[in-house]
Amino acid sequence: MIKKVVVGLGNRSYPIWIGQDILPVLGQVLKEHDFPKQVAVISNPTVGQLYAPQVVESLTKSGLKVSVINIPDGEQYKTIETLTQIYDVLIERRFDRYTGLVALGGGVIGDITGFAAATYLRGIPFVQVPTTLLSQVDSSVGGKTGVNHAQGKNLIGAFYQPSHVHIDVNVLKSLSDRDFSSGVAEVVKYGIIRDKTFFEWLELHRDGLLHRDAELLVDAIMMSCQIKANVVENDEREQNLRAILNLGHTFGHAVETLSGYGVIKHGEAVSIGMVMAARTAHHLQICSQHDVNRILRLLEHFNLPVNPPEFSAAEYSAVMTHDKKVKDGQVRLVLNHGIGNAKLHHVDNLEELLDGLLN
Ligand code: NAD
Ligand code: GLY
Numbered sequence: 001m002i003k004k005v006v007v008g009l010g011n012r013s014y015p016i017w018i019g020q021d022i023l024p025v026l027g028q029v030l031k032e033h034d035f036p037k038q039v040a041v042i043s044n045p046t047v048g049q050l051y052a053p054q055v056v057e058s059l060t061k062s063g064l065k066v067s068v069i070n071i072p073d074g075e076q077y078k079t080i081e082t083l084t085q086i087y088d089v090l091i092e093r094r095f096d097r098y099t100g101l102v103a104l105g106g107g108v109i110g111d112i113t114g115f116a117a118a119t120y121l122r123g124i125p126f127v128q129v130p131t132t133l134l135s136q137v138d139s140s141v142g143g144k145t146g147v148n149h150a151q152g153k154n155l156i157g158a159f160y161q162p163s164h165v166h167i168d169v170n171v172l173k174s175l176s177d178r179d180f181s182s183g184v185a186e187v188v189k190y191g192i193i194r195d196k197t198f199f200e201w202l203e204l205h206r207d208g209l210l211h212r213d214a215e216l217l218v219d220a221i222m223m224s225c226q227i228k229a230n231v232v233e234n235d236e237r238e239q240n241l242r243a244i245l246n247l248g249h250t251f252g253h254a255v256e257t258l259s260g261y262g263v264i265k266h267g268e269a270v271s272i273g274m275v276m277a278a279r280t281a282h283h284l285q286i287c288s289q290h291d292v293n294r295i296l297r298l299l300e301h302f303n304l305p306v307n308p309p310e311f312s313a314a315e316y317s318a319v320m321t322h323d324k325k326v327k328d329g330q331v332r333l334v335l336n337h338g339i340g341n342a343k344l345h346h347v348d349n350l351e352e353l354l355d356g357l358l359n
Contacts, residue, residue, distance in 0.1 A: 003222045007141065007229040009161060009236060016141060016165040016225050020214045023054045023168045026102075026129065027062030035163060036100040036125060038065045040090060042113040043104040044073035047131050050174055055104055055129065067093055071112070075262065078108045078148050080156065086116045100125040100163070106132035106179075107139035107266075111154070114145030118160035128165040132175060133183025133217075134267055136167045137190070137224035138245075142232040153253075159237055165225075169217040177303070180212065182267025184302040185248075187220055189274060190227040192295060193244045196340030198223050203294070206301050244342045247334045248273030251308070254319040258311045271304035274336075279357050281335040284345075291339050313354035320350060 002019040017029065030039075039059060043052050048070050059066045069089050071082050090099075103113035103126060110128050117126035128140035146157020172180065191199030201223075202209070208216045228245065235241040252273030256264055264272075278295045281287035299306050308316075320331055331350050336342045347353060 003218060005222060005225045005229055007161070008233050012161045014161060014163055014165070016167065016229070018136075018167040018218055018222050018225065019169070020218060021168060021170050022166065023051065023129070023171070024058050026055060026127075026166050027058040027060070027064060029164065029166065030059070030064065030127065031062040033164065035064075035127065036098050037063065038095065038099040039102050040067045040069050040093070040095065040099070041102045041104050042069050042071065042086065042109060042116070044071055044109060046073045047105040047109070051104060051131065051171060055102070059102070071109070073108075075108055075148070078112055080147055080149075083112060083116055083147055086112070087120060090116075090120055095120070095124070097121050097124060100127065102127045102129060103140075103162075104129045104131065105135075106130065107135040110135050110140050111145055111157070112147055114143070114160055114162065115147060115157055117162075118145055118158040123160070125163045126160075128162045130165065130167060131171045132179055133172055133221075134179070134186055135183075136169075136172075136221050137183060138186045138228065140165045140167075141225055141228045142242075143236065167221060167225075169214050169221065172212055172217060178265060178268070181303045182265040184209070185267035185271040185274070185299065185304055187224050188295075188298055188302070189245075189247050189270065190224045192274065192278075192336050192339055193247050193334075193342040194227045194231070194340065195223070196338075198227070199294075199298075199339050203298055206298065210302060240344075243332075243344050244334050247336060247342050248275075248277050250320055250331070250333055251276040251316075254316050255308060257319045258315055259309050264305070264309070268305050271299045272306060272308050275299065275306045276308060276357055277333065277335050280333065280353060281337065283353070283356060284335065286335065286337045288338065291336075294339065295336075308358065313351050313358055316354050316358070317351040 005016040101117045103110045130136045130140035143159045143161035146154045149155040248270040252269035255269040278292045282292050331347045335345050
């Protein structure tokens with residue numbers, strides 16, 4: 001059975017299809033929705049060798065003309081140089097305004113393909129076929145696209161919504177344990193920021209989810225996408241509400257930067273960051289110790305790290321004051337109010353606060 005979530009953005013609204021073994025119907029779905037007949041599937045060798053044949057077969061069977069463009073696997077290739085290679089191939093293969101792109105891979109592939117689609121010939125349609133849990137519940141939804149710059153992650157990009165998101169939970173079987181857990185951190189995040197009942201559901205089904213039970217995964221992904229869609233519908237360009245999706249991210253980015261990129265995965269850093277946020281919230285008396293413990297226990301159950309690596313408060317503070325979320329020189333942190341609600345808070349005494357958290 002295929003489940004559907006809609007991201008309602010007026011004439012840029014789009015469906016997210018979620019199900020088990022639905023890669024084979026991708027071509028049919030695109031055909032029914034008048035997606036361009038000539039497409040390029042953008043992937044990498046890791047994902048491509050596992051799933052590109054199925055995707056190409058499905059698209060070809062539905063009458064689409066398909067090329068595949070492989071880019072190297074890894075965050076270090078989410079760059080302008082790789083983007084240029086994609087443009088080069090599209091131009092060489094004479095892709096015109098009536099063509100489209102299919103992003104087949106994790107968040108790196110989704111972000112770079114989305115940005116290529118946003119900018120090639122001033123914009124062509126694209127579809128997200130996310131293959132990591134993190135990309136299925138987060139990066140493929142909401143239209144943030146882009147590449148990294150030597151000075152920082154995601155500094156070059158655009159808001160550009162896909163035409164469809166096509167999520168097959170079967171592909172998660174081949175994902176490494178660390179990448180799977182990394183995605184679960186973002187799922188837990190949705191419960192903490194927006195939906196206490198969902199958090200309780202995650203506590204109840206934590207064993208089944210850890211064992212990647214397909215039906216539970218479909219439900220968890222659907223509920224996560226529903227929450228993200230609702231936030232994006234209310235604040236597409238992150239003027240206010242959308243910032244809550246960054247719970248744990250300001251702390252988390254500092255963890256990633258201080259540890260050296262690639263050592264700690266994004267979701268792992270978010271897990272540590274969410275615990276730091278919950279402890280800060282407890283310090284400010286907006287979250288009980290009981291709720292801090294529940295968050296900690298759930299993350300630990302999913303084999304996620306919860307303790308910050310050992311750096312000084314001054315080192316954390318220096319990185320956090322350079323975060324994208326800093327406004328007018330003031331650090332703003334998303335903090336959870338208990339479980340099921342979160343808000344952006346201004347912090348003036350960051351180093352003092354961190355001193356308390358780290359000791
Ligand atoms: P990733 O894309 O690097 O994928 C992780 C690894 O898993 C890669 O080696 C990949 O090739 C491999 N892989 C992917 N699917 C697989 C599968 N089914 N089986 C086996 N291996 C598979 O990392 P990610 O965690 O998916 O995404 C991280 C990226 O997403 C970062 O660049 C981050 O900035 C971005 N991101 C974007 C948003 C957004 O809103 N656009 C949100 C969160 C994260
Ligand atoms: N991943 C945060 C956002 O989409 O806004």
